[in-house]
Amino acid sequence: MSGKPYHDIPGTVLFDAEQSRKGFHLNQFCMSLMKAANREAFKADERAYLDRWPMSEEQKQAVLARDWNGMLALGGNIYFTAKIAATDGLSFRQIAAEMSGMSEDDYAAMMLAGGRSIEGARSKSEGR
Incomplete structure (x- = not known):
């Protein structure tokens, strides 16, 4: 992380351009869950569906573990990662x-x- 002053806020990950670049593929995966067929494919075999996306292994593991804070730290946007939660009900x-x-x-x-x-x-x- 850079020396941006807002990185000093405890317990907070701010979604800025740097985080956006870091989480681009994670967020694209999340947005794919807007389609019913993609939600069904994800629920049928989460790992296989995640492997369709060029995310880091750490990002994939955060999704599989439903580590919400971890996903944000890895570049996820809360409004996008909420699509996973919605898929889970x-x-x-x-x-x-x-x-x-x-x-x-x-x-x-x-x-x-x-x-x-x-x-x-x-x-x-x-x-x-």
């Missing part, structure tokens, strides 16, 4: 809760109360 709220390390009910309550508190470490350097 999961809601955005369910995966957001999982990504936050919270139960779905706790996540929903936090969001209804206005989201995460701004208190605490606001940069990675503050947490050291």
